[in-house]
Amino acid sequence: MKALRFHAAKDLRVEDIPPPTAPGPGQVLMRNRFVGICGTDLHEYAGGPIFVPTEPHPYSGAVLPQVLGHEFGGEVVAVGEGVTKVAVGDRVAVQPLIMPRGGEYFADRGWHNLSGSLALVGLSWHSGGMSEMALLNDYNVEKIPAEMSDEEAALVEPTAVVVYACDRGRVTAGDSVLVTGAGPIGILALLTARAFGATRLFVSDMNETRLALAREVVPGLVTINPAKEDVGDVVRAATQGGIGCDVALECVGNERALQSCLDAVRKQGVIVQTGLMAGKGSVDFFQLTFKDVEIRGSWCYPTHSWPRTIELIASGAIPASRVVTKRIALDQAVAEGFEALLDPAGTQLKILIDLSR
Structure with missing residues (x-):
């Protein structure tokens, strides 16, 4: 599958990589639809690695090169044993904070963001949003309502x-x-x-x-x-x-x-x-x-805030899509995405990568 991977500062490559494996117990395989370029992604590109591990992450095992992208959504295409919160065909928004189940004080209380052992999809996980597909844990995906667009699903994380x-x-x-x-x-x-x-x-x-x-x-x-x-x-x-x-x-x-x-x-x-x-x-x-x-x-967000944020966007209370100023294909991500956002002129706000293009 096609993916944008971070190798080093100013070294992003669109590459063909093996697709994710079939989902295991408690896992979800999704086809990505839209992904946003975040300020964190820009920092990695301009001067990283910062959050991307150069040695295998102690929990996830992720290491360079890393598929970027933690602001994204898509459609569930397969679920592993024991997954009940989503089903094949559901459209979802991704909550990218990852922690081991059980035994960690903050993670056990839904405050993954406060844990020192945190891994993040698109920064320190084997999958990311800037690829055609991603393999995630079931707690990393949240079903979105019919009134929410695929673009808005990619805006849940920054919101x-x-x-x-x-x-x-x-x-x-x-x-x-x-x-x-x-x-x-x-x-x-x-x-x-x-x-x-x-x-x-x-x-x-x-x-x-x-x-x-x-x-x-x-x-x-x-x-x-x-x-x-x-x-x-x-x-x-x-x-x-x-x-x-x-x-x-x-x-x-x-x-x-x-x-x-x-x-x-x-x-x-x-x-x-x-x-x-x-x-x-x-x-x-x-x-x-x-x-x-x-x-x-204020660091990230508690994971239990995800349904509330989805409702705020889907209801129109927070018109998050107003910040989107450009939509591009994955092949255009470096020149038309990362470099455009680093331009001091500041003509762009949020650029979304459309994985269907």
Whole structure:
């Protein structure tokens, strides 16, 4: 079968590889339909291996070269013994976190994301979404309703990230929310905050093209370019009493963006660090204490959030497909996908690979 495999930084190859074996007990074989290119995939391509193991993974055994892709969905074509949650012909979205069954504190409670022994489909597993087929555990697939499209199935994973971030920020009806970063995660965070009831939304980004895209996707949004305006001043001027926003979601992984969040959030507000920082960052701890602010981390999502995220998308509450700006074939993935997303011009948000093309 055809697959896109990561060999080393700047070395992605579309190759013919053997198809997966027949599913064993508790396993599901699926034909992939759409897969998204994630920021994590871009980091691997630009400077990896990072999450892709160079030695066999202690649980999964996965090692270079690795089929990429953890944002995907498709159709079940075979199931192994004991599988009851899905059947052949079901359309599914993939939850890519993998852990051994039993005996691990966090995994036993549905918090696979908090385990230090985590493996991920498309990064440290023998299958990935950037291939024609994938072999997964039954708990890695969730049936999607008829009203959800195949494209939307590939958007459940990144949407689950921001649903969890909004949960961590306790976003609720009537809140004002700042998001730093107008990339796909940032814009999905804005759509999710609105679905949670936030009524005043702000986004900051230094790329004017991205800000224009954000305004198209999220009507009524206030956009801020921190190279031209002070983020905190803009937010305070547009919030009741000039006190700042209730919640700030940092979706860049940038120290200056985090500091902007601390400046813009009101006293006793909440900051959620969603973006991954490359190194150790710092904040103004005097302001953190003086403003009585809470900073919370947000890493991936609990696996039990999958049905809820699917419902939020399928119902139209989170119109996740608005972030899709391009659809390409697997053979075009490097030039028209990875390289296009690394272009500083920032003309693309979410690019989906159509495995049927």
